Amino acid sequence: MAFIKKNDSGAELKLIIVNSKLTENQKDLWHKFIDTTIESDTITILKTIQEDNENLKFLTTNLEEKFKAIQSKNVDTWKGIVKKEKDYIESK
Amino acid sequence: MNFEQNFLPKNEIKKNEDTTESNENLPENSPEKFQNEMQSIENDELSSVEEKSEKKSRFKKAICAITAGIILLNVTPAFAQEKGEQVDETQKIEFKIQKLQEQQSELERFHGPERFEKLESYLDSFNIDGLELGEAKHKRRSTPEQFGLYLNGEYLGDLFPSTEGGFSSPSAFTESDFTEKISKILEKNGISQSEEITYTKSESTEALDVNISTNEKADETLKKFGGYIDKEKNNMYPTSDKNIVFGYDDKTKEIKISGVDTDTIMIILTDFDGNKEALVYDCNAKEIIDESF
Numbered sequence: 001m002a003f004i005k006k007n008d009s010g011a012e013l014k015l016i017i018v019n020s021k022l023t024e025n026q027k028d029l030w031h032k033f034i035d036t037t038i039e040s041d042t043i044t045i046l047k048t049i050q051e052d053n054e055n056l057k058f059l060t061t062n063l064e065e066k067f068k069a070i071q072s073k074n075v076d077t078w079k080g081i082v083k084k085e086k087d088y089i090e091s092k
Numbered sequence: 093m094n095f096e097q098n099f100l101p102k103n104e105i106k107k108n109e110d111t112t113e114s115n116e117n118l119p120e121n122s123p124e125k126f127q128n129e130m131q132s133i134e135n136d137e138l139s140s141v142e143e144k145s146e147k148k149s150r151f152k153k154a155i156c157a158i159t160a161g162i163i164l165l166n167v168t169p170a171f172a173q174e175k176g177e178q179v180d181e182t183q184k185i186e187f188k189i190q191k192l193q194e195q196q197s198e199l200e201r202f203h204g205p206e207r208f209e210k211l212e213s214y215l216d217s218f219n220i221d222g223l224e225l226g227e228a229k230h231k232r233r234s235t236p237e238q239f240g241l242y243l244n245g246e247y248l249g250d251l252f253p254s255t256e257g258g259f260s261s262p263s264a265f266t267e268s269d270f271t272e273k274i275s276k277i278l279e280k281n282g283i284s285q286s287e288e289i290t291y292t293k294s295e296s297t298e299a300l301d302v303n304i305s306t307n308e309k310a311d312e313t314l315k316k317f318g319g320y321i322d323k324e325k326n327n328m329y330p331t332s333d334k335n336i337v338f339g340y341d342d343k344t345k346e347i348k349i350s351g352v353d354t355d356t357i358m359i360i361l362t363d364f365d366g367n368k369e370a371l372v373y374d375c376n377a378k379e380i381i382d383e384s385f
Contacts, residue, residue: 037161038191039240039247040227048154051147059158066162070130078130082137085155089141092148 009043010034016049016056026060033063058088127163134159160191188245195226203237211239214270220283228252237264241277249277 017030034042049056062085069077138152200208208225215223222244229240230250241248251273253265265273 033158033161033165036165037157038164038188038245039229040195041157041160041191043229044150044153044157048150051150055151055154059154062155063158063162066158067165070127070162070166073126075129075133079133079137082134085134086137086141089138089148089151089155092145092151 009039009046013042013046013049016046020056022056022060026064029063029067030060127166131159131163164188189222189224192224192226192242192245196224199225199227199239211237211265211270214267215274217271218274218278220278225251235263241274243281243283248281248283251277 013034014031017027017034020027022030037045045059049059062081065077065081069081134156138155141148141152196208203211211225215225220243224242224245225239226242226247227240228238228250229247232238232252235252237253239251241251251265251270253263254269254273
């Protein structure tokens with residue numbers, strides 16, 4: 001749409017993804033995610049990854065797992081993902 | 093068609109709608125219901141995590157942002173096509189609007205409901221459907237009033253109050269300062285202030301009554317859809333009998349067109365029984381659902 005502006009944070013995050021050691025499939029998923037997600041969320045994710053590179057690893061796994069869970073509509077899988085998130089946040 | 097979920101314009105969506113309550117109205121096994129449930133599970137689980145540090149708090153937000161983005165991604169055309177589901181552009185817009193509403197709740201708490209409503213009323217004077225305040229993208233320190241301007245959930249620009257005389261620290265917007273800044277952002281983004289036009293037809297007349305204030309750009313857009321405005325008669329007429337886009341028939345009472353100056357145009361038809369149907373087109377009057385999905 002004409003009024004959609006490409007944001008800097010999205011480009012910055014893409015750059016980090018491209019230069020990372022993630023697999024091509026993971027990079028592809030991140031790119032699609034960044035193109036879709038809203039500006040404020042991209043900024044939050046960018047800051048989190050810039051803060052600690054380990055966060056990229058966790059968020060990538062989180063992204064993949066959530067994507068699969070939401071497509072398969074598997075609530076139990078989702079609960080497992082959320083439990084892992086909670087444990088990770090509490091460990092920080 | 094789930095009109096409420098997919099097509100209702102932003103200003104008609106209930107603000108602060110409770111997910112659980114809205115879920116009750118969703119059909120069993122619908123993707124929306126499942127996604128709402130998943131978000132609810134995550135929110136419940138993470139609500140017990142203490143945010144002792146800024147890092148922890150930010151990470152929690154990032155996790156929720158991943159969920160929000162995944163849900164949004166799940167309704168994008170490419171993935172919907174893979175799954176064989178039919179979705180439309182408005183679902184994406186609506187999700188972005190929901191995220192914007194969350195920001196607005198925060199802003200309202202921060203500035204106080206009275207002040208925030210006042211600023212929103214200035215915004216309403218532009219009469220652009222979907223134009224909303226949200227968080228500023230490039231936040232400034234020591235500027236209490238700062239906002240992002242959004243159209244249908246899409247970021248357009250930031251609003252900061254002017255510094256008086258260049259010395260004192262900017263604190264709050266005056267009405268003229270606020271509206272002037274909005275106008276500049278709209279102009280920069282090529283958005284006209286008369287974006288929405290509504291046609292109402294009474295049962296007895298053959299033509300549609302037209303808001304005569306519609307601009308030339310709107311006239312151009314209408315022609316692409318097979319309609320034209322007779323300004324002397326204050327009516328809109330179809331250019332041919334085959335004009336189905338405007339629902340120019342006995343059933344249609346009202347036609348609301350949003351986004352006449354943007355690439356995406358949403359047309360909402362209301363019949364005399366109050367039933368609504370929404371159609372989304374690109375600027376060349378091609379239906380987006382047919383073309384892209």
